[in-house]
Amino acid sequence: MTISPTAPVGTAPAPLPVEPPTGCPFDPPTAFGALRTEEPISRIALPDGSWAWLATRYSDIRAILGDTRFSSDTTLHGYPLSGMTGGGNTQNRGFIRMDPPEHTRLRRMVTREFMVKRVEALRPEIQRITDELCDEMARGQGPVDLVEALALPVPSLVISLLLGVPYDDHEVFQRLTGTLLSRTVPDDEREAARVELRDYLDQLVTAKEADPGDDILGRLITEQQQTGEITHDEVAAFAALLLIAGHETTANMIGLSALTLMRDPESAARLRQDPGLIRGAVEELLRFHSIIRNGPRRVATADIEIDGHLIRAGEGVVAAVPSANRDESVFADADRLDICRPNAQHHVAFGYGIHQCLGQALARVELQVVIGTLLRRFPTLRPAVPVDEIPFRTDMAIYGCHALPVTW
Amino acid sequence: MKITLDADKCCGAGQCVLVAPEVFDQRDEDGIVVLLDAEPPAEQHDAVREAAAICPAAVIEVH
Numbered sequence: 123m124t125i126s127p128t129a130p131v132g133t134a135p136a137p138l139p140v141e142p143p144t145g146c147p148f149d150p151p152t153a154f155g156a157l158r159t160e161e162p163i164s165r166i167a168l169p170d171g172s173w174a175w176l177a178t179r180y181s182d183i184r185a186i187l188g189d190t191r192f193s194s195d196t197t198l199h200g201y202p203l204s205g206m207t208g209g210g211n212t213q214n215r216g217f218i219r220m221d222p223p224e225h226t227r228l229r230r231m232v233t234r235e236f237m238v239k240r241v242e243a244l245r246p247e248i249q250r251i252t253d254e255l256c257d258e259m260a261r262g263q264g265p266v267d268l269v270e271a272l273a274l275p276v277p278s279l280v281i282s283l284l285l286g287v288p289y290d291d292h293e294v295f296q297r298l299t300g301t302l303l304s305r306t307v308p309d310d311e312r313e314a315a316r317v318e319l320r321d322y323l324d325q326l327v328t329a330k331e332a333d334p335g336d337d338i339l340g341r342l343i344t345e346q347q348q349t350g351e352i353t354h355d356e357v358a359a360f361a362a363l364l365l366i367a368g369h370e371t372t373a374n375m376i377g378l379s380a381l382t383l384m385r386d387p388e389s390a391a392r393l394r395q396d397p398g399l400i401r402g403a404v405e406e407l408l409r410f411h412s413i414i415r416n417g418p419r420r421v422a423t424a425d426i427e428i429d430g431h432l433i434r435a436g437e438g439v440v441a442a443v444p445s446a447n448r449d450e451s452v453f454a455d456a457d458r459l460d461i462c463r464p465n466a467q468h469h470v471a472f473g474y475g476i477h478q479c480l481g482q483a484l485a486r487v488e489l490q491v492v493i494g495t496l497l498r499r500f501p502t503l504r505p506a507v508p509v510d511e512i513p514f515r516t517d518m519a520i521y522g523c524h525a526l527p528v529t530w
Numbered sequence: 531m532k533i534t535l536d537a538d539k540c541c542g543a544g545q546c547v548l549v550a551p552e553v554f555d556q557r558d559e560d561g562i563v564v565l566l567d568a569e570p571p572a573e574q575h576d577a578v579r580e581a582a583a584i585c586p587a588a589v590i591e592v593h
């Protein structure tokens with residue numbers, strides 16, 4: 123096996139590809155296909171002039187994300203923070219930006235809250251929330267913005283309820299999350315949003331310390347904070363991570379999934395006829411859309427060889443999940459949406475390794491319920507504008523539609 | 531088939547429970563994997579192998 127030189131050479135690398143191919147808003151950037159076959163471990167330029175490795179193959183991405191020597195600790199020298207959204211702050215960060223043993227300790231405090239049977243028990247409540255929003259949609263007449271009417275409120279309502287965050291504050295946290303996850307807002311604006319969210323959650327946690335409530339934040343306060351395992355600020359960091367990760371992601375998956383099924387009447391008809399297929403279809407939609415477009419990112423803490431490339435300690439890596447999920451060596455005819463694809467669940471849309479999405483069971487049930495309900499209740503649902511007029515989120519770390527005007 | 535678990539590595543993602551609910555469950559107190567059946571019948575074998583393949587933390591070993 124040849125080990126290629128790793129020092130940056132002559133030609134300047136290109137930035138991370140983010141634009142979908144012209145006319146194909148559902149496909150990942152074209153560049154990934156060629157990179158997978160010709161240069162699976164390549165280099166990209168980051169906005170501050172530094173660079174990072176870009177991994178594009180499924181097997182390499184599983185190898186990187188499955189190896190804890192690739193660190194998630196954003197305070198380590200060489201971590202590729204530049205161009206990452208969510209704010210460059212490194213203080214009081216959530217466990218998504220930590221390594222074991224801290225990561226393990228903190229994640230295990232909330233794992234039970236999102237385990238499969240807990241989430242299954244919530245299904246009727248998620249169905250009720252979805253039905254109410256659909257009732258309201260049906261009372262009006264199209265066109266409506268499906269993002270605002272359904273895709274964003276369902277996961278926002280559910281995560282607010284679980285955490286014990288007043289839903290009346292949804293405008294505050296939705297607006298701040300939007301700013302935090304934008305690739306195009308200036309750094310000072312993003313920093314201001316981070317401070318505003320921190321202050322908001324700080325006050326919320328203070329209020330809950332006085333009156334904890336039977337919810338995730340309440341339980342963290344009574345079982346972990348009051349026993350001295352974690353601090354007030356750490357409870358607030360849990361709240362920030364779960365609130366942000368818990369609504370924007372699923373919201374965008376709902377929008378994109380609804381739009382693809384509106385444009386694929388054959389698959390929609392099959393799902394309507396046999397709702398038992400919805401579970402598998404959701405896995406395929408997760409694979410196909412791979413909405414996380416800006417990472418996950420890691421920094422190597424040792425010299426590690428991946429696919430014949432030596433990645434040196436202190437070098438950053440960006441794992442292109444959308445590329446891994448279109449890797450033909452794992453998913454036959456990978457650019458086709460096949461709602462019955464047998465190995466769809468092998469996707470890495472939720473990441474891989476110890477940081478694999480904590481909220482995946484919840485996201486799955488939300489998607490299953492919302493997609494099933496939309497298909498049943500709005501069989502004639504269709505976009506109210508031509509697809510090229512839909513504003514796609516190429517400016518955001520999480521792909522999707524900013525708005526999705528529909529009628530029926 | 532005999533299954534062993536390295537539960538210390540488990541991150542509680544629950545993929546195994548989705549794929550093979552008759553073989554895997556999660557502990558009530560912390561969401562960590564528990565084995566319901568260490569030597570499952572033949573009709574479970576495919577599901578168990580699938581669970582081992584998609585477990586993100588390489589917890590499940592099939593012998």
Ligand code: HEM
Binds near residue numbers: 229368372419473
């Ligand atoms: C379709 C929806 C979703 C997608 C595609 C998604 C994707 C991801 C990905 C790729 C990661 C890995 C990050 C990394 O390795 O650095 C992750 C982590 C995480 N996700 Fe999700 N997610 C979704 C929904 C949710 C929901 C509903 C929650 C609810 C609370 C959530 C909470 C988290 C948390 C807490 C982490 C950090 C886990 C850790 O670092 O151990 N996500 N998610």
Ligand code: SF4
Binds near residue numbers: 540542543547588
């Ligand atoms: S799939 Fe693996 S990490 Fe997830 S709960 Fe099962 S054993 Fe644990």
